Amino acid sequence: MSTEATTTATPKSSRKPKPYLARKASAQEIRETLGVTEADRRLVNRIMVELGFVKPDAATRPHKAKLSP
Amino acid sequence: MRVSERKVDEPSVFLNVPFDEAYRPLFIALIAGLSALGLKPRCVLEVAAHRSDRLQRILDLIAVCGASIHDLSRVSLSGKLKVPRFNMPFELGLAMAFSRVQGHRVFVLEERPFRLQATLSDLNGYDPYLHNGTQQGMLRCLLDCFAAPGKAPSSTLLTRLTRRLTRVVEKLEREHGVSSPFYPVLFRQTTDAATGLAKEDGLIV
Numbered sequence: 001m002s003t004e005a006t007t008t009a010t011p012k013s014s015r016k017p018k019p020y021l022a023r024k025a026s027a028q029e030i031r032e033t034l035g036v037t038e039a040d041r042r043l044v045n046r047i048m049v050e051l052g053f054v055k056p057d058a059a060t061r062p063h064k065a066k067l068s069p
Numbered sequence: 070m071r072v073s074e075r076k077v078d079e080p081s082v083f084l085n086v087p088f089d090e091a092y093r094p095l096f097i098a099l100i101a102g103l104s105a106l107g108l109k110p111r112c113v114l115e116v117a118a119h120r121s122d123r124l125q126r127i128l129d130l131i132a133v134c135g136a137s138i139h140d141l142s143r144v145s146l147s148g149k150l151k152v153p154r155f156n157m158p159f160e161l162g163l164a165m166a167f168s169r170v171q172g173h174r175v176f177v178l179e180e181r182p183f184r185l186q187a188t189l190s191d192l193n194g195y196d197p198y199l200h201n202g203t204q205q206g207m208l209r210c211l212l213d214c215f216a217a218p219g220k221a222p223s224s225t226l227l228t229r230l231t232r233r234l235t236r237v238v239e240k241l242e243r244e245h246g247v248s249s250p251f252y253p254v255l256f257r258q259t260t261d262a263a264t265g266l267a268k269e270d271g272l273i274v
Contacts, residue, residue: 019214019215019216019218020135020136020174020176021217022080022135022136023079023080023107024080024106024107025109025273027268027274029080030104030109030264034109034110034111034115034257034260034261037257040254044237044262045265048237048265048266050240051233051240053233053237053266054269
Protein backbone atom coordinates (compact mmCIF):
# COMPACT_ATOMS: atom_id res chain seq x y z
CA MET A 1 0.00 0.00 0.00
CA SER A 2 1.40 3.32 -1.03
CA THR A 3 2.38 5.74 1.68
CA GLU A 4 0.64 8.41 -0.38
CA ALA A 5 -2.71 6.81 0.17
CA THR A 6 -5.31 9.19 1.47
CA THR A 7 -6.56 6.52 3.84
CA THR A 8 -6.33 7.58 7.43
CA ALA A 9 -5.93 4.15 8.92
CA THR A 10 -2.67 5.41 10.36
CA PRO A 11 0.66 4.00 9.18
CA LYS A 12 2.34 2.67 12.31
CA SER A 13 5.55 4.49 11.60
CA SER A 14 3.94 7.88 11.10
CA ARG A 15 2.21 10.40 13.29
CA LYS A 16 -1.54 10.70 13.34
CA PRO A 17 -2.69 12.23 10.05
CA LYS A 18 -4.37 15.58 9.97
CA PRO A 19 -8.13 15.45 10.40
CA TYR A 20 -10.42 15.93 7.43
CA LEU A 21 -11.55 19.52 7.78
CA ALA A 22 -14.52 19.94 5.52
CA ARG A 23 -16.60 23.05 5.16
CA LYS A 24 -19.26 23.10 7.90
CA ALA A 25 -22.75 22.54 6.57
CA SER A 26 -25.70 24.42 8.02
CA ALA A 27 -28.66 22.65 9.59
CA GLN A 28 -30.76 23.64 6.58
CA GLU A 29 -28.22 22.22 4.14
CA ILE A 30 -27.97 18.92 6.03
CA ARG A 31 -31.76 18.58 5.97
CA GLU A 32 -31.97 19.34 2.27
CA THR A 33 -29.26 16.84 1.39
CA LEU A 34 -30.92 14.11 3.43
CA GLY A 35 -34.31 14.87 1.89
CA VAL A 36 -36.00 15.65 5.20
CA THR A 37 -39.68 16.27 4.54
CA GLU A 38 -42.13 18.62 6.22
CA ALA A 39 -43.77 15.59 7.86
CA ASP A 40 -40.37 14.51 9.24
CA ARG A 41 -39.83 18.01 10.62
CA ARG A 42 -43.20 18.12 12.34
CA LEU A 43 -42.79 14.72 14.01
CA VAL A 44 -39.23 15.39 15.15
CA ASN A 45 -40.14 18.84 16.40
CA ARG A 46 -43.14 17.50 18.33
CA ILE A 47 -40.95 14.90 20.04
CA MET A 48 -38.23 17.43 20.83
CA VAL A 49 -40.81 19.76 22.34
CA GLU A 50 -42.31 16.89 24.39
CA LEU A 51 -38.86 16.08 25.73
CA GLY A 52 -38.25 19.73 26.54
CA PHE A 53 -35.24 20.00 24.24
CA VAL A 54 -36.68 22.84 22.14
CA LYS A 55 -39.45 25.38 22.43
CA PRO A 56 -42.38 24.97 20.06
CA ASP A 57 -41.93 27.04 16.93
CA ALA A 58 -44.65 28.86 15.06
CA ALA A 59 -44.89 26.22 12.35
CA THR A 60 -45.58 23.34 14.71
CA ARG A 61 -47.29 25.05 17.63
CA PRO A 62 -50.84 23.76 17.95
CA HIS A 63 -53.38 26.42 17.03
CA LYS A 64 -55.42 27.75 19.90
CA ALA A 65 -59.12 27.07 19.58
CA LYS A 66 -60.98 30.15 18.52
CA LEU A 67 -63.00 31.71 21.28
CA SER A 68 -66.63 32.06 20.45
CA PRO A 69 -67.90 35.65 20.53
CA MET B 70 -20.11 0.38 -14.48
CA ARG B 71 -19.70 4.12 -14.61
CA VAL B 72 -19.89 6.53 -11.74
CA SER B 73 -22.02 9.56 -12.45
CA GLU B 74 -19.91 12.68 -12.52
CA ARG B 75 -21.39 14.77 -9.77
CA LYS B 76 -19.52 17.31 -7.73
CA VAL B 77 -18.06 16.04 -4.46
CA ASP B 78 -19.99 17.38 -1.48
CA GLU B 79 -17.19 17.92 1.06
CA PRO B 80 -19.27 17.72 4.26
CA SER B 81 -20.98 14.47 3.21
CA VAL B 82 -19.57 11.46 5.06
CA PHE B 83 -20.50 7.97 3.91
CA LEU B 84 -21.18 5.56 6.79
CA ASN B 85 -20.25 1.94 6.21
CA VAL B 86 -21.31 0.38 9.51
CA PRO B 87 -23.20 -2.67 10.76
CA PHE B 88 -26.95 -2.32 11.08
CA ASP B 89 -27.63 -4.48 14.11
CA GLU B 90 -29.12 -4.03 17.55
CA ALA B 91 -25.77 -4.02 19.33
CA TYR B 92 -24.53 -1.24 17.08
CA ARG B 93 -27.54 1.03 17.75
CA PRO B 94 -25.83 3.18 20.47
CA LEU B 95 -22.76 3.68 18.30
CA PHE B 96 -24.89 4.57 15.27
CA ILE B 97 -26.69 7.23 17.30
CA ALA B 98 -23.34 8.61 18.53
CA LEU B 99 -22.09 8.71 14.93
CA ILE B 100 -25.08 10.74 13.75
CA ALA B 101 -24.93 13.03 16.80
CA GLY B 102 -21.19 13.63 16.47
CA LEU B 103 -21.15 14.19 12.72
CA SER B 104 -24.11 16.59 12.87
CA ALA B 105 -22.43 18.51 15.70
CA LEU B 106 -19.36 18.91 13.52
CA GLY B 107 -21.44 20.27 10.62
CA LEU B 108 -21.07 17.10 8.57
CA LYS B 109 -23.74 15.16 6.73
CA PRO B 110 -24.15 11.48 7.61
CA ARG B 111 -24.93 9.49 4.44
CA CYS B 112 -25.48 5.75 4.15
CA VAL B 113 -27.02 2.94 2.14
CA LEU B 114 -30.30 3.43 3.99
CA GLU B 115 -30.79 6.16 1.39
CA VAL B 116 -30.63 3.45 -1.29
CA ALA B 117 -33.65 1.14 -1.54
CA ALA B 118 -32.60 -2.45 -0.77
CA HIS B 119 -34.69 -4.01 -3.54
CA ARG B 120 -33.40 -1.87 -6.37
CA SER B 121 -31.55 -3.71 -9.11
CA ASP B 122 -29.19 -0.77 -9.51
CA ARG B 123 -28.28 -0.78 -5.81
CA LEU B 124 -24.53 -1.15 -6.41
CA GLN B 125 -24.57 1.70 -8.90
CA ARG B 126 -26.36 3.93 -6.40
CA ILE B 127 -23.91 3.00 -3.63
CA LEU B 128 -21.02 3.90 -5.96
CA ASP B 129 -22.68 7.21 -6.80
CA LEU B 130 -23.26 7.93 -3.13
CA ILE B 131 -19.63 7.24 -2.14
CA ALA B 132 -18.47 9.29 -5.12
CA VAL B 133 -20.21 12.46 -3.92
CA CYS B 134 -18.98 12.08 -0.33
CA GLY B 135 -15.77 13.81 0.70
CA ALA B 136 -14.98 11.13 3.27
CA SER B 137 -16.19 7.80 4.56
CA ILE B 138 -16.19 5.89 7.83
CA HIS B 139 -15.82 2.11 7.79
CA ASP B 140 -16.41 0.28 11.03
CA LEU B 141 -14.98 -3.20 10.70
CA SER B 142 -15.79 -4.27 14.25
CA ARG B 143 -18.41 -6.84 13.16
CA VAL B 144 -16.41 -9.86 12.17
CA SER B 145 -18.65 -12.56 13.59
CA LEU B 146 -20.97 -14.90 11.69
CA SER B 147 -24.53 -13.64 11.48
CA GLY B 148 -28.05 -14.38 10.27
CA LYS B 149 -29.87 -17.68 9.91
CA LEU B 150 -27.13 -19.11 7.72
CA LYS B 151 -24.35 -18.07 10.13
CA VAL B 152 -22.19 -16.56 7.45
CA PRO B 153 -19.84 -13.58 7.53
CA ARG B 154 -21.16 -10.39 5.94
CA PHE B 155 -18.94 -9.08 3.16
CA ASN B 156 -20.74 -5.81 2.42
CA MET B 157 -18.60 -3.69 4.71
CA PRO B 158 -15.14 -4.78 3.52
CA PHE B 159 -16.49 -4.62 -0.05
CA GLU B 160 -17.64 -1.00 0.40
CA LEU B 161 -14.32 -0.16 2.08
CA GLY B 162 -12.62 -1.43 -1.09
CA LEU B 163 -14.83 0.80 -3.24
CA ALA B 164 -14.04 3.82 -1.07
CA MET B 165 -10.31 3.01 -1.17
CA ALA B 166 -10.49 3.12 -4.96
CA PHE B 167 -12.11 6.56 -4.79
CA SER B 168 -9.40 7.70 -2.36
CA ARG B 169 -6.84 7.04 -5.09
CA VAL B 170 -8.60 8.84 -7.90
CA GLN B 171 -10.38 11.79 -6.31
CA GLY B 172 -8.93 12.39 -2.87
CA HIS B 173 -11.81 10.79 -0.98
CA ARG B 174 -10.72 10.35 2.66
CA VAL B 175 -11.15 6.93 4.26
CA PHE B 176 -11.34 6.37 8.01
CA VAL B 177 -11.26 2.81 9.34
CA LEU B 178 -12.74 2.11 12.78
CA GLU B 179 -12.43 -0.98 14.95
CA GLU B 180 -13.50 -1.96 18.43
CA ARG B 181 -10.39 -3.85 19.47
CA PRO B 182 -6.71 -3.24 18.83
CA PHE B 183 -4.71 -5.53 16.49
CA ARG B 184 -7.77 -7.43 15.23
CA LEU B 185 -7.73 -5.69 11.84
CA GLN B 186 -4.35 -7.26 11.15
CA ALA B 187 -6.06 -10.64 11.25
CA THR B 188 -9.31 -9.76 9.48
CA LEU B 189 -7.94 -7.54 6.71
CA SER B 190 -4.23 -8.05 6.31
CA ASP B 191 -4.17 -5.87 3.17
CA LEU B 192 -4.32 -2.95 5.63
CA ASN B 193 -1.34 -4.18 7.63
CA GLY B 194 0.76 -1.28 8.78
CA TYR B 195 -2.26 0.90 9.37
CA ASP B 196 -3.88 1.47 12.74
CA PRO B 197 -7.63 1.87 12.75
CA TYR B 198 -9.33 4.33 15.09
CA LEU B 199 -10.55 2.41 18.14
CA HIS B 200 -13.95 3.15 19.68
CA ASN B 201 -13.91 0.31 22.24
CA GLY B 202 -17.58 -0.32 21.56
CA THR B 203 -18.69 2.77 23.49
CA GLN B 204 -20.45 5.99 22.52
CA GLN B 205 -17.71 7.98 24.21
CA GLY B 206 -15.11 6.09 22.20
CA MET B 207 -17.03 6.76 19.00
CA LEU B 208 -17.22 10.51 19.72
CA ARG B 209 -13.48 10.52 20.41
CA CYS B 210 -12.85 8.84 17.05
CA LEU B 211 -14.97 11.48 15.28
CA LEU B 212 -13.07 14.30 16.94
CA ASP B 213 -9.78 12.68 15.91
CA CYS B 214 -10.96 12.27 12.34
CA PHE B 215 -12.86 15.50 11.72
CA ALA B 216 -12.34 18.20 14.34
CA ALA B 217 -10.08 21.16 13.76
CA PRO B 218 -7.47 21.40 16.53
CA GLY B 219 -8.50 24.04 19.04
CA LYS B 220 -11.98 24.37 17.57
CA ALA B 221 -13.44 21.03 18.55
CA PRO B 222 -16.68 20.96 20.51
CA SER B 223 -16.16 19.62 24.02
CA SER B 224 -16.70 15.94 24.77
CA THR B 225 -19.20 16.94 27.43
CA LEU B 226 -21.32 18.78 24.88
CA LEU B 227 -21.14 15.91 22.40
CA THR B 228 -22.01 13.37 25.09
CA ARG B 229 -25.04 15.41 26.15
CA LEU B 230 -26.17 15.75 22.54
CA THR B 231 -25.82 11.98 22.06
CA ARG B 232 -27.79 11.29 25.24
CA ARG B 233 -30.57 13.60 24.09
CA LEU B 234 -30.59 12.12 20.60
CA THR B 235 -30.91 8.63 22.12
CA ARG B 236 -34.10 9.74 23.86
CA VAL B 237 -35.48 11.19 20.63
CA VAL B 238 -34.67 7.96 18.77
CA GLU B 239 -36.48 5.91 21.43
CA LYS B 240 -39.58 8.02 20.85
CA LEU B 241 -39.23 7.85 17.07
CA GLU B 242 -38.94 4.06 17.21
CA ARG B 243 -42.09 3.93 19.33
CA GLU B 244 -43.92 6.17 16.86
CA HIS B 245 -42.97 3.87 14.00
CA GLY B 246 -43.48 0.62 15.97
CA VAL B 247 -39.94 -0.61 15.39
CA SER B 248 -36.99 -1.37 17.63
CA SER B 249 -34.08 -0.02 15.65
CA PRO B 250 -33.17 3.17 13.78
CA PHE B 251 -31.99 1.28 10.69
CA TYR B 252 -34.83 2.33 8.40
CA PRO B 253 -34.68 5.09 5.77
CA VAL B 254 -37.35 7.23 7.45
CA LEU B 255 -35.78 6.83 10.89
CA PHE B 256 -32.33 7.61 9.57
CA ARG B 257 -33.68 10.80 8.04
CA GLN B 258 -35.59 11.82 11.15
CA THR B 259 -32.72 10.91 13.49
CA THR B 260 -30.38 13.10 11.47
CA ASP B 261 -32.95 15.89 11.45
CA ALA B 262 -33.19 15.66 15.25
CA ALA B 263 -29.40 15.62 15.65
CA THR B 264 -29.16 18.67 13.42
CA GLY B 265 -31.81 20.48 15.47
CA LEU B 266 -30.04 19.65 18.73
CA ALA B 267 -26.66 20.74 17.34
CA LYS B 268 -28.20 24.01 16.20
CA GLU B 269 -29.83 24.51 19.60
CA ASP B 270 -26.38 24.09 21.21
CA GLY B 271 -24.89 26.66 18.83
CA LEU B 272 -22.60 24.10 17.19
CA ILE B 273 -23.95 24.74 13.70
CA VAL B 274 -26.03 27.51 12.16
